[in-house]
Amino acid sequence: MTALPSVGARHAPGLREESDASVIERSREDPDAFAALFDRYADDIHRYIARRLGTEAADDLMAETFVIAFQRRHHYDPTRPLARPWLYGIATNLVGQHRRAEARRLRALSRAASEASGERSGEAEPLADRVAARVSAESSRAAPAGALAKLPARHRDVLLVIAWGDLDYAEAAQALDIPVGTVRSRLHRARKKLREALGGSDPTAPADGTDEQEKNTETEESARG
Incomplete structure (x- = not known):
């Protein structure tokens, strides 16, 4: 497995504010620069994986997420300033290799x-x-x-990358490499099934109880059927 550049490497003052895309582009010539991306997102990625697979698995898969990202940095689209969706997509794909473990953990x-x-x-x-x-x-x-x-795995991925990864619909579509319309449809169906199973409650809904995009999807689904 390819090693990451030194985590926590010091960078020149002011570089912390540069975009993720700029960090990745700079890391193509200066591999140690990639450590800035790790510093920004490692905790979030670890938390997301831990909620799905547990802390022990998260320790390994978070590291693997960044190793894969580092290996693929030359293929990153520089027109996308934020790397969060890209990283969550890699993490979700890794979680997908442990579907049975995730289902067993949730049932347990x-x-x-x-x-x-x-x-x-x-x-x-x-x-x-x-x-x-x-x-x-x-x-x-x-x-x-x-x-x-x-929930079907594809619906659970959409639901949790939004609810636990805090991605919006467009970012979720980028992370999972599916159209935004598919994100909306799968999220709507997943939350509908959750509400049916939980007597109307939805623990994955926004804390303030509002989700305008979800409301719009419900309206469209009702109109169609």
Whole structure:
């Protein structure tokens, strides 16, 4: 596996503000420059993979994401100033190589949280008090994890790269190499299935409860059928 340039390498003052595309272009002649991209996005990519596959897998796949990106830097489109969609696309493809592991993890989270909730009533004081908050949090994740596990992989990718990767529709389309219309359609169907499974709630929806693009898609879907 090709090694990355030294992570955390020092760069000239002011270069932190240059665009991702400029960093990548500069790294073609100066490989150490690529470390700036790692500094900017490694934590986000790790967090995204960890939510899908767990922390242990994320440690390896985050590093692999940047190794692959480094190897492909000569093919990066310099007209795209932000590299986030590109990196999330690589990360999502790596997650895709572990579909069964992801589904197993989601089902296990669902079972574990449900079992913890069921055992709460049998716990003696003060142990029950100490674990009550943890059990409550686990219980709140049980149903969503189970519902996510049942989604088709292509729908789950769109949903989670937007909800957990914080990409917009255009960025998700770039990351997954699909048309924006396909992103909208898959996201709408995924969230519809989640709401049906969770009694109308959607833990992946924006925190403020608004998503104008999603509302527009719902309107179009209703008009068609």
